[in-house]
Every structure is written in structure tokens, then in C-alpha cells.
Amino acid sequence: MSSPVDYTAIFIQFIVAMGFVVTTMVVSHNAGPKRKTSDKLEVFECGIDSEGNARMPFSIRYFLTAILFVMFDVEVIFMYPWAVNFKALGAAGFYEMLLFVGTLLLGFIYIWKKGALKWE
């Protein structure tokens, strides 16, 4: 049995990870010498002059891919408590999961055949 106290290590690791990023960024921004010229401060994008601003509307295909990712992400989440109890649940649990995954597989075949995963 674990308690919230056991998560202190994870909390400390979280603080260290965040602290490292923040410290590195702050130090590198403030410690070095700076000579600002208009060329240096320009938005740099692979050597090509940038056009417009970042608030351009972009293709909905990214959104479609992301929302399909969320679907299968949640599916995998459901597998985790099942995998922990795999032996305790026995054969019945296995068929329950098979039904769940099978239903999702139908959805996967649907989006595959519809060509939603294709990048035209």
C-alpha cells in the first residue's frame, strides 16, 4: 500500500527537472554578452524571410490526427488497470478486453478505410 508520502521522490524529481530548465534559461539569457542588431533580432526560420505572423489558420488535418490520437490514448489508459489485474480477472477479463479492443478496432478500420490517416 502506498500513501501520498511515497510520492515525495517524484515531487522532488519534478522540482529538479523544472529547476534545471528555468535555471539554464535564465542564466543563458543573462550571463552572456549581448549585441543586438536588427538582423539578429529578426524572426529566423531556416534562413528564409518569414512572411505574415504565427496566427495563420492551419489545416484541419492536424486536428483530426490529434483527436484520433486522444481516442487511442484513452483506450491505452483503460488497458493499464486491466493489465495490473490480469491474473486476478482470469479468462473473463481477457474476453471483456477483447470485446473492448475489438469494438475499437472496428472504428480503426473505419477511419483507415475512410482515409483519415492519409496525408493528401
Added chain:
Amino acid sequence: MTSDIVFFLLAAISVFTALMVVFSKSPIYSVMWLIACFFSIAGHYVMLNAQFLAIVHIIVYAGAIMVLMLFTVMLLNLNKESEPHKSILSKSIGIITGGMLFLVLLAAMRSTQLGPYSAPETTDVGFVQKVGMKLFTDYLLPFEMTSVLFIAAMIGSVVLAKKERNI
């Protein structure tokens, strides 16, 4: 008590980040503050011994849902030049609906009896094993129903977002 200190720290972070979500001028910054808010709420779940929920909250909400939120913000085409000015009518509608929600909350607060509440010291319902056993025995039908819900969501998103090829 250390757990009290941790709770108040987490609560302060959650309230502060939630306020920053509302007060940020740029919608992208709002989304970033919302991610911080979700992380602090995951901390609350760990404090309540609901560890499975905490991890799910981070993976699904702070990870996947926030990507969707960012994409939605980026799809909205929020140029500074094309920012529409809200009319007086829509502003007043917003004030009225917000005020009504505030009234409901106020009424709920008034009828609440504030008193000492002793939470059970150690609960183990939030562990992955316990959640799994409950989910795959008592709550089997809702679990299988979620797969149907997933299919509905998949078909809906594909129908909405996929351009049909002309045959």
C-alpha cells in the same frame, strides 16, 4: 502538519493558475496556464490517494486534451487586426449569464453547513488494482459502453473534418 502545508501550497497554485487562465491576454498563454493548473490538480489527486486518477489526469488532460485546445486556438485565426469587437448586446448577455451563475453559487454556499469534516485517514479506492477490479467486475457495462462512445467520436470527427473525395 506537512500534508496541510502541501495542500495549501497546491491549492494556492491551482487558484493562481486558474485565475491566470482567465486574465491572460493571449489565448496561447491561457492554455499554458491551464496545463499548470491541471498539474496542480493532479497533485491534489495524489494527496487524496487517488493515484490512478492523478496519472490519467496528467496523461489525458495535460497531455492530449491540451494539444487539442492549442490546435483549436490556432484554428480560430485570432489575428490582432481581425479581432472582432464585441457589441454591447453580447457583452450584457455575458454579464447576465455570469451573474446568474454567481447567484446560483452564492445560494449553494448559503445553504451549505460549514463544519468540521473528518475525511477517512487512509483510503485505498484510488489504487490501480482497486480501480481495475471495480471497473472489470461491477462497472463492466459502462466500460464496454465507452468503446461504443469512442466509435461515435471517431466517426463524428472523421465526418466533420475529412473532405469527401469526389467520385
